[in-house]
Amino acid sequence: MLVFTRINTQHPHYPFVEKLLHLSFPEEERRDDEGQRWNTDYNERFHCYLLTDKDENGKEELIGVITVWKLDGFYYAEHLATSPQIRNRGYGRQVMEALKMQFAGSVIVLEVERPDDEMSRRRIGFYQRCGFSLCMQDYYQPPYRAGGKGLPLYLMYAGADEIDSYYPQIRDEIYRNVYGVKV
Secondary structure: EEEEEEEEOOOHHHHHHHHHHHHHHHHHHOOOOHHHHHHHHHHOOOOEEEEEEEOOOOOOEEEEEEEEEEEEEEEEEEEEEHHHHHOOOHHHHHHHHHHHHHHHOOEEEEEEEEEOOHHHHHHHHHHOOOOEHHHHHHHEEEOOOOOOEEEEEEEEEEEEOOOHHHHHHHHHHHHHHHOOOOO
């Protein structure tokens, strides 16, 4: 059974989490290590979850990481990565189902690349099969680092019939709390 364990940087498996974030996301799609560590240890809105399961022998197996922000009126799933050793074993879907159960009754929002290529379309399709809907409002991800470039993306959501009517509040809440952008 998949387990979400909220961890800090003192947890013995935090190096696995940090290495997986480096492996899974290019530098421009994640904050620097110091900022990530600060959020993990001190930011009450930020939750870093180690994902584990038991293997066939009952031994703990490291599955991945998901970072989630508790924002005003919704949860924002920022980074999800699974270990290359367990990919294609159905864990992505299990993580999304567990995430929805973990935050049942709440709106969950995440960012996705625009469907400009086959991989992006497949990723959107995956989230849709997991019960997320695509919001077609223009969304621009601010840069994580000074001097970096932002990305045109879309938001996807679960736990609500729609988010268009309060999209500006969602966007501004993400901008302020996650990216430190004054709106």
